[in-house]
Amino acid sequence: MKQLYGILENIGSTLVMGARAIRYINTLPRQFPRFVEQCYLIGYTTMPIVTILCFFIGSVLALETGYSMSETFGAKQFIGTLVGLTMVRELAPVMVAILVTGRVGSAITAELASMKVYQEVDALVTMNIPPERMLVMPRMAAVAVMMPVLTIIGDLCGWYGGALVCKYTAAISVEPEAYFAALKRYMQMSDVWHGLAKAEVFGSAVVLVCCSIGLNTRGGPREIGSAVTKAVVVSLILILVLDYFVTKILI
Amino acid sequence: MADSSATPASGKTFGVTIEKLSKSFDGVPVLKNVSLEVKPGEIFVIMGPSGSGKSVLLKHIAGLEQPTSGRVFIGEFDASDPATRDKVHLALVFQAGALFNSMTVYDNLALYPREHRLCSEAGIRERVMHALQILSLEKSAGQYPGELSGGMKKRVAIARALVMEPQLLLYDEPTSELDPVMSATITEIIATLREQTAVTTIVVSHDRDLAIAIADHMAILMDGRIRAVGTAADFKSPADPAIANFLSPTIDLKNPRFKQLENDYE
Numbered sequence: 439m440k441q442l443y444g445i446l447e448n449i450g451s452t453l454v455m456g457a458r459a460i461r462y463i464n465t466l467p468r469q470f471p472r473f474v475e476q477c478y479l480i481g482y483t484t485m486p487i488v489t490i491l492c493f494f495i496g497s498v499l500a501l502e503t504g505y506s507m508s509e510t511f512g513a514k515q516f517i518g519t520l521v522g523l524t525m526v527r528e529l530a531p532v533m534v535a536i537l538v539t540g541r542v543g544s545a546i547t548a549e550l551a552s553m554k555v556y557q558e559v560d561a562l563v564t565m566n567i568p569p570e571r572m573l574v575m576p577r578m579a580a581v582a583v584m585m586p587v588l589t590i591i592g593d594l595c596g597w598y599g600g601a602l603v604c605k606y607t608a609a610i611s612v613e614p615e616a617y618f619a620a621l622k623r624y625m626q627m628s629d630v631w632h633g634l635a636k637a638e639v640f641g642s643a644v645v646l647v648c649c650s651i652g653l654n655t656r657g658g659p660r661e662i663g664s665a666v667t668k669a670v671v672v673s674l675i676l677i678l679v680l681d682y683f684v685t686k687i688l689i
Numbered sequence: 690m691a692d693s694s695a696t697p698a699s700g701k702t703f704g705v706t707i708e709k710l711s712k713s714f715d716g717v718p719v720l721k722n723v724s725l726e727v728k729p730g731e732i733f734v735i736m737g738p739s740g741s742g743k744s745v746l747l748k749h750i751a752g753l754e755q756p757t758s759g760r761v762f763i764g765e766f767d768a769s770d771p772a773t774r775d776k777v778h779l780a781l782v783f784q785a786g787a788l789f790n791s792m793t794v795y796d797n798l799a800l801y802p803r804e805h806r807l808c809s810e811a812g813i814r815e816r817v818m819h820a821l822q823i824l825s826l827e828k829s830a831g832q833y834p835g836e837l838s839g840g841m842k843k844r845v846a847i848a849r850a851l852v853m854e855p856q857l858l859l860y861d862e863p864t865s866e867l868d869p870v871m872s873a874t875i876t877e878i879i880a881t882l883r884e885q886t887a888v889t890t891i892v893v894s895h896d897r898d899l900a901i902a903i904a905d906h907m908a909i910l911m912d913g914r915i916r917a918v919g920t921a922a923d924f925k926s927p928a929d930p931a932i933a934n935f936l937s938p939t940i941d942l943k944n945p946r947f948k949q950l951e952n953d954y955e
């Protein structure tokens with residue numbers, strides 16, 4: 439019971455923090471250097487793993503489905519559709535969110551937790567500089583801008599990974615023209631929006647949770663480590679839970 | 690919004706009233722029924738043994754801790770109310786410095802005027818370099834806190850408070866970790882600053898010389914309670930033996946406590 443109460447309290451304080459941060463959005467122009475720095479940290483540093491991971495996910499998807507479909511006559515022509523839609527609607531947003539959690543979320547929590555533990559956050563508060571304004575808002579704005587970019591890169595890498603496998607695997611051997619024609623035929627703009635909306639929800643949730651857990655750290659250096667672990671675990675669970683509900687709403 | 694009101698309303702200064710303040714951490718009492726009155730514009734020194742709750746008391750004044758019971762007022766404003774920080778511009782020099790580790794010394798000092806848009810970048814530069822100069826830190830402007838010694842960090846923390854031009858200035862052990870010359874300089878800075886700006890100043894310190902030299906009023910905090918309050922003169926030859934021993938401890942090389950240890954080793 440007490441734990442449940444604690445969880446509800448955490449959710450509440452996280453949402454309040456997010457709302458406060460959003461209220462400071464009008465300070466974005468003068469915090470522009472901070473925003474750009476966060477865009478760099480979130481976008482640029484996550485890009486290499488996003489490309490590699492999504493490329494291979496697209497490839498594996500094509501390989502698995504290619505082999506099972508090559509037995510059924512005529513099914514092969516739908517590989518492009520399958521890889522394309524799965525990447526766009528589901529796998530790219532989820533994978534990007536998971537990578538952002540590991541690569542960026544953990545770093546955010548570690549940084550904010552260390553600022554909290556070494557009283558830097560207290561110093562900000564006495565200086566009447568709300569931590570939500572200086573520490574949370576630029577990160578939320580940056581993730582809102584970078585998530586779609588990363589997701590689109592993930593989509594493209596997945597598609598091309600699938601196309602390569604289809605061309606060079608003897609048992610499948612679907613030409614790229616046919617693959618992309620199939621991809622285009624059943625893909626609608628709404629599918630892309632669907633994926634990007636998911637990505638936005640996941641990204642904002644991850645950054646919010648990681649900031650909140652970081653800023654609520656109490657104690658010494660050991661607690662910084664456990665805050666990071668907690669932030670990553672909570673974020674990953676949250677991504678998958680949100681995935682279900684967002685999909686349900688959007689479908 | 691908060692920004693426009695953050696410009697120091699110069700000349701205005703606030704007293705501090707602490708009413709029956711008690712604070713417990715997880716049921717362990719740290720402050721017990723503390724009442725104090727700090728008049729506007731005075732230097733008030735709080736002394737007391739390590740662990741007696743001095744830093745916790747300062748954090749209550751700065752609004753960083755919520756009282757378990759009792760209240761703290763800055764002027765007529767409740768210190769625990771976040772809105773008070775829009776009305777009173779206070780600066781707290783943390784015991785451990787609390788410098789922003791990811792920023793250079795210069796940026797640490799420039800953060801407050803920049804965030805509150807107090808003046809142009811050139812004006813900020815002037816203010817920051819002036820503060821650094823007062824604390825002989827000009828050469829460290831480009832360094833990061835991690836590259837500084839303990840005493841240098843303390844001085845940067847004081848310089849950061851000076852740049853803020855506050856209406857209420859709280860120092861947590863400003864002269865610990867400093868050599869005697871630098872301690873004397875800091876003591877002079879605290880007194881001069883009050884002289885020039887009439888800022889209410891509360892200093893927590895173990896430094897008896899500093900206290901006697903600059904305090905208008907002093908209080909001794911022992912075990913979470915106020916043991917004595919008075920003017921600096923009252924503490925030159927205190928009647929209470931506990932206070933006398935705290936202010937000028939006798940160094941007894943034959944202290945039985947160590948005898949005990951020696952016996953343990955034999």
Ligand SMILES: Nc1ncnc2c1ncn2[C@@H]1O[C@H](COP(=O)(O)OP(=O)(O)OP(=O)(O)O)[C@@H](O)[C@H]1O
Pocket residue numbers: 714719737738739740741742743744745746784
């Ligand atoms: N956040 C906290 N949680 C639990 N206990 C705390 C906390 N902060 C302080 N305390 C306890 O309160 C007591 C007083 O601490 P405080 O830091 O105020 O001492 P102090 O008088 O400043 O000592 P020193 O001169 O060594 O700095 C200590 O026993 C400390 O353990």
Ligand SMILES: [Mg+2]
Pocket residue numbers: 743744745784861
């Ligand atoms: Mg202390």
